[in-house]
Amino acid sequence: MADPAAQYTAEALARRFELEVVGDGDIVVEGVCALEPGRERRLAFAETARQRDIAAASRASLLIVPRQLIDLDRPVLLVSDTPRLSFARVAAVFERPASEPGIAPGAVVAASAQVAPSASVGANAVIGERAVIGAAVIVGAGGVIESDTTIGMGSTIGPRAVIRSGTMLGERVVVGAGAVIGERGFGLVPGPAGLEAVPQLGGVRIEDDVEIGANSTIDRGAIDDTVVRTGVKIDNQVHVAHNCVIGAHTVIAGCTGIAGSCTIGSRCMIGGGVGIGDHVSIADGAIITAASQVPKDIDTEGVYSSTFRAMPARAWRKRLALFRALDRIEARLKRVETKNGISGDPL
Template identity: 60%
Template sequence: MAASRAAAVTLATLAERFDLVVQGSAAQTAIRGVCALEPGKPDCIAFAENAGQIESINRSAAAAVICPAAVAEAIESPVLVAKQPRLAFARVAALFERPSAPAGIHARAVVAETAQIDTQASIAANVIVGEHSVIAAGAVIGANTVIGEGVRIGADTRIASNCSIGDDVRMGERVSIEANAVIGGRGFGLVHNGRGWEAIPQMGSVHLGDDVEIGAGTTVDRGALDDTVIARGAKIDNQVHIAHNCRIGEHTVIAGCTGIAGSCTIGANCMIGGGVGIGDHVHIADGVIITAASQVPKNIDRGGVYSSTFRAMPATGWRKRLALFRQLDKIERRLRRVERAGLSSENNE
């Protein structure tokens, strides 16, 4: 990764901010970005997790390394000592992920007279902000994004370009929404009238808690009556669909291309793999892990790891198994006849 355009920070500053320890006299070493351990980059910081990486540290061009104490004792490079180097690195990297956006409203933005935008918020070109919406300090709204009426956006929230935020959506602080996401679109509520389908009004909205992340191209539908809720710290990947009236628990993570039907409840600290399909009105308990491409048509009432798919195999083997699957009814009927015949023989003896 190239060095960020953000201002340099010293190891001493990073240590104080993230509760780390500077080894030796390297406190004033300047850091302008993050990098991989090898080859490393000057003015950037890398990380290492075990003694097996000591030779890589010695070869690295990185200005400093985040590593555990046992590794730090064996090297001479400028070091930040951390109990969890990967976690510490992630937090440091976040400082350099994006340059700070300038505060203010771009001349080509369209902002309703009744909207309230903090002077420390940043509104890019071609953004539209609807009536009575409120945008707090430090929030950044990317180009071409549309903010509906009555929206509440918390401090330090970042919404990328080309997003659509529906009416009355509420977001906490430090929410992150990537490009082309749609938050608060109409839910897929329909009723059949005997001849065709009629739409059910979707009158709720969406509530995103603090530190929620929404990936690029993801859609979160507004509720039919109550709000769709994604709780604090939940992380949603790219191209996920969350239907109306769903509730996602705190610190749950959902990988890309998962589809969640309406009125589902997913507990806290769950991990949902990519391409999972969850049926409507399903309840999933706290601490559930669902592996990729699984189908979940019914409730999961206790924590654990759940799967419902076949692993990939050579196509010829799969075709043979598929042929057997198609014969399962016949095989079952034949087995029952054999079992009945066996019982009859035993009774006659």
């Protein structure tokens, strides 16, 4: 949701994001738009010289362009070596929802909680004992911030999100609607009368500039904290179990499940629906494609997959029949090799 109150001059954006201004730096924009057809008082971007005609005709008031488009006949341009990245960074300043500072009617704030004057606490939100809510934090309607929790400056907690006791969030963290951070981990041990719960005494530490999608869950640690490092981006409906450590700037797509005590490296890309087994370590920079299963450590940067692509159902059933027959096929092959005096590697 864009902030309707946000307005920036081209010169101000150039200074903030280290861009070069060509033309009238006093032109004001109040949001972003697509390059074609574009909108007045909005910013768009072009990436290549092939977009020259579209960029020239765009109704956008301000464009971010590569250096090969610096000669466009426009009132003002922002020049970048990486226009798409620069556009993403600029667009982020308009993304933060507008919210008036203060505590909305119906919100419940404990007497021992510290809420910064510039923070916004939505209707029916709950702030627990000794919680610390930093400057410019937004807690959405129905959000729950439990006791002894710290929310860093500029963070946004979505509607109905729950931040359980003892959780620490850094600055500019975004938690989507319905997410739950710091729930007890799924720790069980067999006992004489069945499974018994293992106390989950750790917490969760979320570092700066992390995004956690709607309805995602991150469990607190059993003893040590679960840790999500700087710049991690987690999609909707992702589960991170207790005692995991997610390395800086890793990206995790929707519906992925990460079992307990995993260590995920920095700059990893994990596709949607991936399942990662407990106590698995994944190297920095690893890419795991969608729906893969990861039961063992990945020690080297690279691209990893473990699933079949979709195929017609009849073809899949034929392959499934072969899978089920693999033991018999292997035994038959060994008999043939033995009969013919062939010594081959085992399958």
